[in-house]
Amino acid sequence: xxxxxxxxxxxxxxxxxxxxxxxxxxxxxxxxxxxxxxxxxxxxxxxxxxxxxxxxxxxxxxxxxxxxxxxxxxxxxxxxxxxxxxxxxxxxxxxxxxxxxxxxxxxxxxxxxxxxxxxxxxxxxxxxxxxxxxxxxxxxxxxxxxxxxxxxxxxxxxxxxxxxxxxxxxxxxxxxxxxxxxxxxxxxxxxxxxxxxxxxxxxxxxxxxxxxxxxxxxxxxxxxxxxxxxxxxxxxxxxxxxxxxxxxxxxxxxxxxxxxxxxxxxxxxxxxxxxxxxxxxxxxxxxxxxxxxxxxxxxxxxxxxxxxxxxxxxxxxxxxxxxxxxxxxxxxxxxxxxxxxxxxxxxxxxxxxxxxxxxxxxxxxxxxxxxxxxxxxxxxxxxxxxxxxxxxxxxxxxxxxxxxxxxxxxxxxxxxxxxxxxxxxxxxxxxxxxxxxxxxxxxxxxxxxxxxxxxxxxxxxxxxxxxxxxxxxxxxxxxxxxxxxxxxxxxxxxxxxxxxxxxxxxx
Numbered sequence: 001x002x003x004x005x006x007x008x009x010x011x012x013x014x015x016x017x018x019x020x021x022x023x024x025x026x027x028x029x030x031x032x033x034x035x036x037x038x039x040x041x042x043x044x045x046x047x048x049x050x051x052x053x054x055x056x057x058x059x060x061x062x063x064x065x066x067x068x069x070x071x072x073x074x075x076x077x078x079x080x081x082x083x084x085x086x087x088x089x090x091x092x093x094x095x096x097x098x099x100x101x102x103x104x105x106x107x108x109x110x111x112x113x114x115x116x117x118x119x120x121x122x123x124x125x126x127x128x129x130x131x132x133x134x135x136x137x138x139x140x141x142x143x144x145x146x147x148x149x150x151x152x153x154x155x156x157x158x159x160x161x162x163x164x165x166x167x168x169x170x171x172x173x174x175x176x177x178x179x180x181x182x183x184x185x186x187x188x189x190x191x192x193x194x195x196x197x198x199x200x201x202x203x204x205x206x207x208x209x210x211x212x213x214x215x216x217x218x219x220x221x222x223x224x225x226x227x228x229x230x231x232x233x234x235x236x237x238x239x240x241x242x243x244x245x246x247x248x249x250x251x252x253x254x255x256x257x258x259x260x261x262x263x264x265x266x267x268x269x270x271x272x273x274x275x276x277x278x279x280x281x282x283x284x285x286x287x288x289x290x291x292x293x294x295x296x297x298x299x300x301x302x303x304x305x306x307x308x309x310x311x312x313x314x315x316x317x318x319x320x321x322x323x324x325x326x327x328x329x330x331x332x333x334x335x336x337x338x339x340x341x342x343x344x345x346x347x348x349x350x351x352x353x354x355x356x357x358x359x360x361x362x363x364x365x366x367x368x369x370x371x372x373x374x375x376x377x378x379x380x381x382x383x384x385x386x387x388x389x390x391x392x393x394x395x396x397x398x399x400x401x402x403x404x405x406x407x408x409x410x411x412x413x414x415x416x417x418x419x420x421x422x423x424x425x426x427x428x429x430x431x432x433x434x435x436x437x438x439x440x441x442x443x444x445x446x447x448x449x450x451x452x453x454x455x456x457x458x459x460x461x462x463x464x465x466x467x468x469x470x471x472x473x474x475x476x477x478x479x480x481x482x483x484x485x486x487x488x489x490x491x492x493x494x495x496x497x498x499x500x501x502x503x504x505x506x507x
Contacts, residue, residue: 001025003060005076007067013116015046016061017080022050025082030119032083035062037072044070045083047119065116088112089122095129103142110146113243124250127258135260137302141309143261147241147268152218154191154240154274156226161274162190162362165266166281167299168200168257169289171435172324172453175281176204176232177338177391178355179362182381184230185390186368191225191273193235195248195265201438201450202331205234210335210409210447212400221273228397229390241268257289259299267306277365278307278314279358283321287431293318315365317358323429323457326351330443330450330471332409339406342388356382411471412441412448414478418468418485420461424493429457433490437470440481446473467491 001024008016015033017025027033027048035044046066055061060080062072072078091105101109109126112118118126135143162183166173176192183190194204194214205214215237216224224231236245244265251257270278280303283289284296300316307314326348328337341352359381360374369377381387396402420426434451442449452469455461470485472478 001080002077003058003080005072005074005078006055006059006061007072007074008061008063010063011065012063012120013046013065014049014063014119015066015080016049016051016055016063018055018057018059019050019052020057021060022048025080027082030121032085034081034083035060035066035070035072036079036081037070037076038079039076040071042070042072045117086112086117088118092122092126092129095133096125098133100136101139101142106139106142107146107149110143110150110243113246114150120250123247124254127247127250127254127256127261130261131256131258135258135264137305140260140264140302140306143264144268144271144306144310147243147264148271151242151272152239153272154218154222154225156189156222156274158189158226160188160276160366162188162277162279162366163192163270163273163275164190164279164281164358164362165270166283167262167266167289168283169431170283170285170319170321170323170325171201171329171431171438172326172334173200173281173283174204174207174328174334174338175325175351175355175358177207177335178341178351178382178387179359180230180232181342181387181391181394182355182359182378183362184228184394185381185386186363186377188229188362188366188368189225190230191221192230192232193221193238193240193269193273194232195235195245197252197444201329201435202334202444204232205236206444207331207335207338208232208398209234210331211404212395212398214398216398224397228393230394231398232394233398235269240272241265244268263299263302263306267303267310267312270312271310275312277362278312279362279365280314280316281319281358282316283319285320285322285431287433288321290321313365315361317361319354321431323350324431324434324453325354327453327456328450329434329438329453330411330441331447333411333450333452333471336406336409339404339409341382342391343406344383344385352382410448411450411452412446412473412478414472414475416470416478416482417466418470418491420455420463420465420467420493422463422493424461426455426457426459426461426467426491427494428492429453430488430490433488434468436488437481437485437490440477440484441470441472442474442477446477448473449477461493467493
């Protein structure tokens with residue numbers, strides 16, 4: 001069927017057909033068509049959306065990504081034919097039924113993800129099937145290698161290359177803003193590619209964006225790393241393991257982070273940046289992704305095993321995850337807290353100790369510190385101001401203001417204090433609930449949105465003392481966060497006497 005092209009500025013690899021033409025072609029929503037420009041010889045395959053009114057009969061609406069391949073002009077005539085569905089859908093259905101992916105099947109699926117051959121619903125089916133049925137170590141290796149092979153890679157001439165990743169699950173985990181400059185100031189290269197938030201209130205890329213741009217091509221990431229010693233950039237802009245951020249985009253609305261895909265995501269990015277030495281932070285505790293030490297050790301072993309298969313040395317740290325790192329959740333608040341430490345503050349201790357411990361592991365692995373001395377060496381770099389100088393250099397090379405100070409970063413103007421309902425001790429801060437509140441307040445998209453924790457787990461409070469403050473940039477978001485907070489009750493305050501037995505009093 002010959003149809004006239006109408007270009008549509010829609011960021012999806014599809015076409016829009018009038019329902020009448022779709023019936024003639026015998027295609028329905030989600031089916032595929034092949035578009036052929038008989039003048040240029042160019043072809044493009046796309047999945048179908050249909051309409052009764054937006055596109056008239058005789059016209060095909062061509063979305064922007066499809067036309068990047070087809071290169072047809074508005075009004076051009078193209079041949080439109082029905083096409084077979086991609087074979088990767090058979091592999092996804094196999095996983096949905098509890099099967100396992102082969103190497104070749106994984107390559108087909110990931111290539112179709114990267115090429116935008118699969119629709120949003122089909123990628124969501126892949127994510128969900130992998131989440132429900134899991135991936136074994138062979139499948140994780142296949143996925144990791146496929147992610148690397150479908151993107152660009154960095155190639156450094158100077159080694160070792162160090163990298164670090166936290167699997168998330170604990171709010172306020174802003175440690176990369178300290179670890180990267182400490183490692184870079186020690187003379188090592190650390191090209192830190194980071195994700196945006198999936199289940200949290202702010203990924204490392206969201207935080208760094210407060211200070212400087214984070215969207216750079218791979219070649220620029222390599223140049224900046226070689227010059228400054230380190231960068232903190234968004235992996236989704238680099239074309240390094242591009243399938244990862246496409247998959248994350250479909251995990252985000254479901255608030256899931258499938259374990260096998262998470263391991264592959266981390267290790268693919270480390271492989272693609274030419275890393276030799278990798279530190280993995282695994283927060284452990286209730287309301288985190290890993291709720292007990294035994295499971296944390298199993299996950300650590302999986303990371304180490306995949307690293308060995310890929311030629312990387314991996315060490316993991318099981319860290320305390322039942323309380324936020326530091327006192328802040330949300331971009332401006334977290335970045336301000338990290339900058340105060342770089343500027344010389346000796347609090348919060350949880351942020352400092354976790355950062356120097358993980359940085360110290362990397363320094364020991366690279367031979368920059370003797371075994372058991374890494375944390376102290378990292379602390380010296382932090383106390384000396386060298387880490388601050390290096391962070392300023394990283395901010396500048398990424399296009400930010402190197403003279404920015406902690407006091408320059410302010411939270412949203414609307415705030416609400418959540419106060420202790422009685423005298424007692426804070427016996428629980430529910431991480432997931434705190435993250436939910438921060439997100440309802442607008443984090444991470446509103447940089448000023450988030451939480452400041454005044455009283456962490458174990459602290460003695462009096463009735464009326466502030467436990468945490470919710471900040472928002474928009475009043476309606478603050479109101480919504482307050483409503484949600486009343487339902488979630490993320491904080492528990494109790495006295496030392498939990499229950500009186502018997503409860504009945506004898507007279």
